[in-house]
Amino acid sequence: MAYFPFFIDIQDKHCLVAGGGAVAYRKVRVLLSFEVYITVVAPVICKELKDLAKTEDRLILLEREFQATDISQSFFVIAATSNSTVNETISTLCKQANTFVNVADSKEKSNFLFPSIIKRGDVVVGTSTSGNSPDVAKWVRTQLEEALPDYVAELTENLGKYRSIIKERVESETARKKAFKELLCLGRKAEGKVEDAMFEQVLKDLEDWNEN
Incomplete structure (x- = not known):
């Protein structure tokens, strides 16, 4: 069965990661780029996680065994321990609490995939x-x-600045789509750069197009 890609805002949410090895480290690194608060709990925590915690205020390390109460404040949980029994326990507790849980080595025990x-x-x-x-x-x-392309992030940010303006100034849905498409083409040619002059040219082209 295919899973639906459900994109969700997790900024400033709390995540529990059970496990302190390489798998946990990889997932923590990804999650931190989405500005999540993360608590890692494991009896042994790898050096990479400890080094990361020195520079990441959002990351807390608890070097001890997992406790059932650890999930109480978590929006979602990652079970990445090397103990399948512990992972299964975490899965059961999370599902009982209606908490999102991903078990790193078992999609059957997960209710979301990473x-x-x-x-x-x-x-x-x-x-x-x-x-x-x-x-x-x-x-x-x-x-x-x-x-x-390397410039995709810059292009997206720049196009986003003009999106609301186009919605305000262009009434026709067909014309809006044309404006978005033209601005995208110009931005790609300029390798991500989108300037006011480009935007005004697109609007002028729209006026000429409407007149015709």
Whole structure:
């Protein structure tokens, strides 16, 4: 069964990561780029996580065994311990509490999947094989990374500045779509740069198009 890619705002939400090894570290690194507050709990925590915590105020490390009360303030939970029994316990507790949980080695025990992610500014692409093959998900991500231009984040940010203005100044839905498309083409040619002069030219072209 294919899983639906449900994009959700997790900024300033609280996440619990159970496990202190390489898998936990990789997931923590990704999540921090989305400005999440993360608590890692594990009896042994790897050096990479400890080093990361020195520079990340949003990351708290608790070097001890997982406790059932750890999930109480969490919006979502990642179970990434090396103990399948502990992971299953975490899964059960989260589901009973209606809390999102991802068990790193078991899609059956998860109620959401952690995709292979590309993040360039506000452009986010998540690839998933619905838990069937993480290697395929990574391969697809690599193909997409190679296809995306380096300026995609700058282009997206710049186009976003003009989106609301176009909605205010252009009444026709057809004309709006034309304006967005033309501005995108100009921005791509300029490798991400979108300036007021380009925007005004697009509006002028629209006026000429409407007259015809």
